[in-house]
Amino acid sequence: VSLLALVLPSLSWVYGQQEGSAPATAPAAASRVWLDPDGNPTPFASDEELMEFLRTARVVRIREIPQGVTRPRKVLLEKDGMRLNAVFRDVEEEKSIMTFASGRSEIGFRDSYLFEAAAYQLSRLLGLDNVPPTLLRRIEGKSGSIQVWVENVMTETSRQKNKIEPPELDRWNRQMYIMWVFDALVQNTDRNLGNVLIDPNWKVWMIDHTRAFRRSEELENLQRMTRCERTLWEKLQTLDEATVREQVKPFLRSWEIDALLVRRQKLVEHFQKLIEEKGEEQVLYTLP
Numbered sequence: 001v002s003l004l005a006l007v008l009p010s011l012s013w014v015y016g017q018q019e020g021s022a023p024a025t026a027p028a029a030a031s032r033v034w035l036d037p038d039g040n041p042t043p044f045a046s047d048e049e050l051m052e053f054l055r056t057a058r059v060v061r062i063r064e065i066p067q068g069v070t071r072p073r074k075v076l077l078e079k080d081g082m083r084l085n086a087v088f089r090d091v092e093e094e095k096s097i098m099t100f101a102s103g104r105s106e107i108g109f110r111d112s113y114l115f116e117a118a119a120y121q122l123s124r125l126l127g128l129d130n131v132p133p134t135l136l137r138r139i140e141g142k143s144g145s146i147q148v149w150v151e152n153v154m155t156e157t158s159r160q161k162n163k164i165e166p167p168e169l170d171r172w173n174r175q176m177y178i179m180w181v182f183d184a185l186v187q188n189t190d191r192n193l194g195n196v197l198i199d200p201n202w203k204v205w206m207i208d209h210t211r212a213f214r215r216s217e218e219l220e221n222l223q224r225m226t227r228c229e230r231t232l233w234e235k236l237q238t239l240d241e242a243t244v245r246e247q248v249k250p251f252l253r254s255w256e257i258d259a260l261l262v263r264r265q266k267l268v269e270h271f272q273k274l275i276e277e278k279g280e281e282q283v284l285y286t287l288p
Contacts, residue, residue: 032129035151037076037085047124047133053079054086054135054146062088062140067194070111070210075139075146085151088137089113090144091210106189108215116145118251119186119209122260125247126235128182130175130205150205156196166202174287175204177227184219185236185263188212213252217262219270228271230284236268 034042034050044050057077065072070091077084091111098109113136120134134147166172183191188209195208219225228236245257252260274283 034084034148036083037151039151042082042084050148051133051135053077053082053084054133054148055137057084059139074149085149086146087149088139088144088146089116089210090139090142106214110214111210113143113145113210114251115186115209115212116147118248119188119206119212120147121247121251122186122244123182123206125239125244126182127231128178130178130203131209132205132207147207150197150199150207153197153199153205155194156198157193159198160193168202171288172202172204174227174229174285177225177285178229178232178287179204179206180221180225181228181232181236181267182206183212184221184225185267186212186260187214187216187218187220187263189214189220213256213260215255215259217259217266219263219266222270225267225270226274227283227285230286233271233284236264236271239264 032047034044036042042050044053054077057079059075060078060083061076063074065074065087070089073088075086075088077086091113093109093111095109097105097107099105116134117136120131123129123131132148132150134145136143137146138144139146179191179196182188183206186209188211190208190211191206195206197205197207199205241261244261248257248260271283
């Protein structure tokens with residue numbers, strides 16, 4: 001048994017995530033193994049099967065999650081003898097001007113559980129599989145997003161605190177590039193070490209998108225986007241505007257969709273320029 005395998009289970013694994021309802025036309029996801037609260041694999045063969053469980057299972061227990069200013073709650077669901085943990089968020093806040101502790105101000109600030117659903121849906125359109133399945137549901141009389149809980153993960157906060165180095169640095173960096181491109185596209189202003197999750201296979205999961213989909217058309221942190229995963233690049237180029245609007249319309253306002261599409265075009269132009277300057281092999285890569 002490797003030293004890494006011995007160390008990881010002993011860490012304090014922390015998770016906080018959300019979810020939102022994707023339209024029935026969401027692209028089918030590759031089969032992934034989801035674990036129940038005891039760490040046993042569940043039989044879901046697709047995201048659609050899992051989301052049907054999230055949509056219809058009985059709520060057994062609800063607990064507050066201590067992390068996060070939006071007060072997410074951990075929900076235990078049960079159906080036909082099977083149990084699964086999920087995260088429920090019902091935050092819906094708007095301010096004409098929001099000033100943060102850093103001194104930064106934002107006009108038209110919005111913090112919404114609906115963005116969780118939009119992030120999941122958009123990730124599927126882009127061929128990504130690292131945003132946990134999410135849908136909309138009412139719990140205890142409140143509308144919110146519910147997202148499957150990824151078991152046995154540590155946060156990036158925990159990884160850095162415990163000084164654990166990724167076993168494959170190149171693969172880790174390539175996953176970071178994917179996250180940075182996605183965050184720029186949705187303009188996620190709240191990506192922090194606590195909402196980057198790492199499972200025992202060192203797959204990186206992106207959660208907490210309630211402060212994404214801003215109105216600005218500008219790309220943030222463009223200087224660190226020097227590479228792009230090849231499939232993601234192809235999807236960015238061929239993303240159909242009508243399809244995007246149809247899929248995220250239940251969750252986003254028209255101007256939020258407009259800004260998203262402008263940022264998408266700017267990302268395409270950014271990487272096209274890099275490819276022309278450096279060559280395709282220096283910019284594009286394939287994530288195993």
